[in-house]
Amino acid sequence: MAVSEAPREQAGPGEPWRPLAGRTVVLGVSGGIAAYKAAELVRLLTGEGARVRCVMTAAAREFIGPLTLQTLSGAPVATELFDLTQESEIGHIKLADDADLVLVAPATADLIARMAAGMADDLLTTVMLATRAPVLLAPAMNVNMWSHPLVEANVERLVGTRRVLMVGPGAGFLACGWVGPGRMAEPVAIVEAARRALTRQDLAGRKVLVTAGPTAEAIDPVRFIGNRSSGKMGFALAAAAAARGAEVTLIAGPVGLTAPLGVTRVDVEDARAMQREVMAREGGADVLVMAAAVADYRAQGQAAHKLTKEELGAELRLELTANPDILAGVGLARAERARTRPLLVGFAAETPSAGSAGDARDAELVARARGKLTRKRCDLVVANDVSTQGVGFGGDESRLLVVGKDAVEVLAPGTKAALAHGVWDQIVKVLP
Numbered sequence: 001m002a003v004s005e006a007p008r009e010q011a012g013p014g015e016p017w018r019p020l021a022g023r024t025v026v027l028g029v030s031g032g033i034a035a036y037k038a039a040e041l042v043r044l045l046t047g048e049g050a051r052v053r054c055v056m057t058a059a060a061r062e063f064i065g066p067l068t069l070q071t072l073s074g075a076p077v078a079t080e081l082f083d084l085t086q087e088s089e090i091g092h093i094k095l096a097d098d099a100d101l102v103l104v105a106p107a108t109a110d111l112i113a114r115m116a117a118g119m120a121d122d123l124l125t126t127v128m129l130a131t132r133a134p135v136l137l138a139p140a141m142n143v144n145m146w147s148h149p150l151v152e153a154n155v156e157r158l159v160g161t162r163r164v165l166m167v168g169p170g171a172g173f174l175a176c177g178w179v180g181p182g183r184m185a186e187p188v189a190i191v192e193a194a195r196r197a198l199t200r201q202d203l204a205g206r207k208v209l210v211t212a213g214p215t216a217e218a219i220d221p222v223r224f225i226g227n228r229s230s231g232k233m234g235f236a237l238a239a240a241a242a243a244r245g246a247e248v249t250l251i252a253g254p255v256g257l258t259a260p261l262g263v264t265r266v267d268v269e270d271a272r273a274m275q276r277e278v279m280a281r282e283g284g285a286d287v288l289v290m291a292a293a294v295a296d297y298r299a300q301g302q303a304a305h306k307l308t309k310e311e312l313g314a315e316l317r318l319e320l321t322a323n324p325d326i327l328a329g330v331g332l333a334r335a336e337r338a339r340t341r342p343l344l345v346g347f348a349a350e351t352p353s354a355g356s357a358g359d360a361r362d363a364e365l366v367a368r369a370r371g372k373l374t375r376k377r378c379d380l381v382v383a384n385d386v387s388t389q390g391v392g393f394g395g396d397e398s399r400l401l402v403v404g405k406d407a408v409e410v411l412a413p414g415t416k417a418a419l420a421h422g423v424w425d426q427i428v429k430v431l432p
């Protein structure tokens, strides 16, 4: 079958960490009680920098007024296919062509059925059929409707076209009084799915293991030896990998951060626990990114009770034992078994010598990173100058150099979310 070219240049891939910015999202609203959440969706989408154009079915207008969505989106709401004024001012083909994404939330059983049948009997279904953009459906309906074989068959048919994506539904209390699957995905989850629909899925099918945060090495049940790692870089790396389609497990030391959507989180306290969790999973991973700042030492012996001031005395001497080097351990295991998986990415947080600046400073960072690359047998080391105020540990911004055996890539300074994608761009280049 001949595929005709789009009459308009589709927006190219935007910044991967802000995939909705500058994009046009046609938000279709069909007639279910979850339609009231469309208002929140418009706010979230515009907050991401998207241009939102709302299309409402007749049934949707029984649940929420077009004025609400028009006010929030700052653009006229399209409702009619055969209204002369609307058609000349908005135009159903223009809507379909302008869309970078058609998001339908809520998508009712009726709308799903009409789409699955290839029908175009109102404005929304016409736009859904006429667009070349991905169509993302957020179904919402009664639990018995959702599990009806006809609805299941329709959903399967739509997903099978590969042009239609689904988010949710989740399980929970339904407005109809039933409890079970059928509840529309929460607006934040829908926005995340929208972001993913517009992000290049270059890590699809890959299993990724990321470590993040500090480790806390207990002295007694209350006190510990720790470090200043905030975990933000590791969490950003996990989020970016998930957004690019990877199956991500995040092994996190003690940090107060929320796991990115769709990421499996494993919490650990100390280096040995982190090592156990990494070793249990590294064999099945395609990539291991060790962004955690693993404590170099742990207290020898650990008091079972909180040490009293008297026990601590005026001077406390702690005997310290070196922690296992997790990354070097995986590097060695991989070399011994002549494996190529997982690809190993280490981090090197450095404070270059005082007085060194510019290129000399970078050269020093690279040299230290290369030392780690060889010692720990990894494929890439991400060097990070943590001596600059507000950059590196704890901050939201950072400056990174991705160091390979032969090449060095200096990433443009930016937020950790942006840099995380920059790091993955480099990893994707060397992934077998």
Ligand code: C5P
Residues within 6 Å of the ligand: 271, 290, 291, 292, 293, 294, 295, 296, 323, 324, 325, 326, 327, 328, 345, 346, 347, 348, 349, 372
């Ligand atoms: O040697 P250094 O601690 O600077 O190396 C940093 C890299 O090694 C990071 O990727 C860190 O996660 C990893 N590392 C480790 N186990 C340790 C110490 C560091 O895996 N005990």
